[in-house]
Amino acid sequence: MDLLDLKNEFVPRITTGFTGGVGRGGSVCGAFVGAILGIGMKSGRGQGNDQESLQESLSLSKQVLDKFLTEYGSEKCVDITGFLLNDPDQYQKYLETGGKNRCIELVREITLFTARLLAENFPGLVATRPT
Secondary structure, three states: OOOOOOOOOHHHHHHHHHOOOOOOOOOEOHHHHHHHHHHHHHHOOOOOOOHHHHHHHHHHHHHHHHHHHHHHOOOEHHHHHOOOOOOHHHHHHHHHOOHHHHHHHHHHHHHHHHHHHHHHHOOOOOOOOOO
8 A cells, every 4th residue: 555655544444345255255355356456546547548558457457367376276265265254164264274374475475466566567666565
């Protein structure tokens, strides 16, 4: 968020529901969604006919998708974690096997990857480690 100069509670609030693959339903990973949202906030088109911004945003977003597919085999939470987190028994196993820590690490890795992508494509930005 510092990279995009967003210093308020808005982004964490609007992304909360993506946890665990949208309401813990195992769908798309919240870190993936967050990365795509971050790219869109910096490079997304402001007008429907802005083809340059569209192409740039699509290219950067595809790089995030490729990273997920290469590193994690999927962009879906249930595939990445191996658990359906809205099931109490599976959620407990996820916690017991260190799943939460693995997800925190995934978020960190994807945040840094996305920050680097943006910094490479927007020279005025500086990619730093999240605190």
